[in-house]
Amino acid sequence: MAEVTLLSLPASPFAMSVKMALIEKGVEFETVEENYRASGKSELLVRVNPVTKQVPVLLHRAKPIWESLVILEYVEETWKTQGTHLLPGDGYQRALARFWTNFVITKTGLLIMKRVGDEQLKARDQVLEMIRLMDSEWSKPEYGKPFVFGDKLSLADLALAPIASWKVTFETLGKFEFPDARTCPRMALWLDAIENHPTVQSAILAPDLNLENANVIQKLIKDNKIKF
Structure with a gap:
């Protein structure tokens, strides 16, 4: 698995927001899409997010970060010195x-x-x-x-x-x-x-x-x- 992996769902607006943040910061990442037509959550999603079992989940060096609001802040803080500054200076x-x-x-x-x-x-x-x-x-x-x-x-x-x-x-x-x-x-x-x-x-x-x-x-x- 890549150093940065995003567990997503094709139509998830929350996952789309995270993708934009990663692109703006210039972070290379792999996307793994959930199949919403499947009868249940994937084994990977349940394993990395046992609390809510929902996307998006960001895996950074195999460590999971949950919830889009938290992930967006994490992306800005972790790659603060590269790409677009996603929080204003003031x-x-x-x-x-x-x-x-x-x-x-x-x-x-x-x-x-x-x-x-x-x-x-x-x-x-x-x-x-x-x-x-x-x-x-x-x-x-x-x-x-x-x-x-x-x-x-x-x-x-x-x-x-x-x-x-x-x-x-x-x-x-x-x-x-x-x-x-x-x-x-x-x-x-x-x-x-x-x-x-x-x-x-x-x-x-x-x-x-x-x-x-x-x-x-x-x-x-x-x-x-x-x-x-």
Whole structure:
């Protein structure tokens, strides 16, 4: 096994974020994909993550690191001197970056895919409110453009960047319409920059393929056969 190995799932936004972080830091890594159509977790995943048995898991020199929020911080700290600095130099901005990274990961739009009927409508409204909130906050002077803190990706950007893969899926399966540039101009600028960033393009699952996988995953979630 490679010195750095990422246990992933093709459509996992959390794994996509970790891939982006590794690419931005210039870290060579191997990806091992879980088969979500399988009847259970792989032996490798259960062995290296016996607590939650979920991806992503980063194996660095055979030592496992769990949970995307923790992994993102680990990548930045471990390869601090190489590649893109994923936390701003200013202490206050670093605190903001950590807050938004946690905010996005813990209040993810995947709620839309995990709900049906009235619950899905409620989740959709919550995500729309999150987007409006970010649009307002990220327009303040302590932030930058086009990304959250300027012209370089940060952990906060990476946490939300998988939206470039999931946008079509949300719109199709979740009947979710993203606010346009008139409603949320700051978020529209951010999304355009994200969708065209080479690191994002190389790390995400193609939107049409993501939609195909999401159809299968949504059914597995509804049938309580998978946690995602």
